[in-house]
Amino acid sequence: MNKLIIGAMALAILTSCGVRQNDSNNKTEENMEQLKLTFTPAENVRREKVHFKNRFGIELTGDMYIPTSLKAGERTHAVAVCGPFGAVKEQASGYWANHLASQGFVTMAFDPSFTGESSGEPRYVSSPDINTEDFSAAVDYLMTRDDVDPTRIGIVGICGWGGIALNAAASDTRIKATMPVTMYDMHRVNANGYFDAEDSEEARKSKREAMNAQRIKDFTSGKYALAGGLPDDRPGDDAPQFFRDYWDYYKTDRGYSVNSLNSNGGWNTTSALSWINTPILAYAGEIESPVMIMHGEKAHSRYFGEDAFKLLKGDNKQLVIVPDATHCDLYDGGADHNMIPWDTVISFLDKNLK
Structure with missing residues (x-):
């Protein structure tokens, strides 16, 4: 059962890659010279690094993507982007922010x-509460910028951050449009397992016992066990297709980042405890602002988006299923970068961030 816990926290990958100990003094995120984007910035966009705090006092770092055509003193619509779950802003969220900025939005990947x-x-x-707050903190920051109209801010959440985006939209009435992309419900996958195969009191008890046993090990050692990062060698054909898809993104030049949890050692293993006990979509039905959930037709995670859509109410909610697309295809358009229906994305955001 512990292997399933580990897998869920690494983008819910079913195959665990073992447990590592985190040396808190070895922070690769400080190796700034190694930070590289996994995409080419658009020529009509400039990038700017920013810092801001959430209400827990944690300082967040984001990359702003700003259209070069934006005139001094001009305010326009803005979008905050985060995800996938276990990724960093140099990966898919930056890819999305860069493209949206090339189409005229002020954006931030954080x-x-x-x-x-x-x-x-x-x-x-990871934390259901703190990570939901991260989106609202991004909105706080964007509202204070001279180039952003504070009444025209939306959010895009990719993978596990799709469910978090819905939770943020249910809480934060300043968010005017929400777009979960290839989403996971991180509560559901941790509490119930894939396709709800572990949806029982007994299964959840086993998970809790394993993680609470890990807690005392972490406390005693002063280090936190990490697990769920992808292996160095590509999985064989007997591995689930989505696991191989993750590897093809996170462990190749297409998507590898030195800062990415999924590209490297994985999550703090005991993070799953709070996700199991926190149903983040409880108030999704009370979201009044527009929502468009986008999923790939062939994504293993498609059921998360379809079931989340059933919770939404009102006539300003949409479910878009992208033909032939897998889960990872919507991170960056796939290997050929042609799987994201940008016309649909831009139309939704333009219409609802007027």
Whole structure:
């Protein structure tokens, strides 16, 4: 059962890659010279690094992507982007922010608390509450910028951050449009397992016992066990297709980043405890602002988005299924970068961030 816990926290990959100990004094996110984007910035966009705090006092770091055509003193619509779960802003969120900026939006891709260039100790922790707050903190920051219209801010959440984006939209009435992309419900996958195969009191008890046993080990050693990062060697054909898809993104030149949890050692293992006990979509039905959930037709995670869509109410909610796309195809358009229906994305955001 512990292997399933570990897998869920690494983008819910079913195959665990073992447990490592985190040396809190060896922070690779400080090796700034190694930070590289996994995409080429658009020529009509400039990038700017920013820092801001959430209400827990954790300083977050983001990359702003600003259209060069924006005139001094002009305010326009803005979008904050985060995800995938276990990724950093140099990966898919930056890819999305860069493209949206090339189409006229002021955007920000940011590292969540405890990861990447953002602060927070211990490292590599996730939290339903704190990570939802991270989105609202990004909105706080964007509202104070001279180039952003504070009444026209939306959010994009990729993978596990899709469910977090819905939770943020249910809480933060300043968010005018929300777009979960290839989403996971991180509560559901941790509490119930894949396709709800572990949805029982007995299974959850086993998970809790394993993680609480790990807690005392971490406390005693002064180090936090990490698990769930992808292996160095590509999985064989007997591995699930989505696991191989993750490897093809996170462990190759297409998506590898030195700061990425999924590209390297994985999450703090005990993070899953809070996700199991926190149903983040409890108030999704109370979101009044527009929502568009986008999923790939062939994504193993498609059921998360479809079931989340059933919770939404009102006539300003959309579910878009992208033909032939897998889960990772919507990170960056796939290997050929042609799988994201940008016209649909831009139309939704333009319409609802007027």
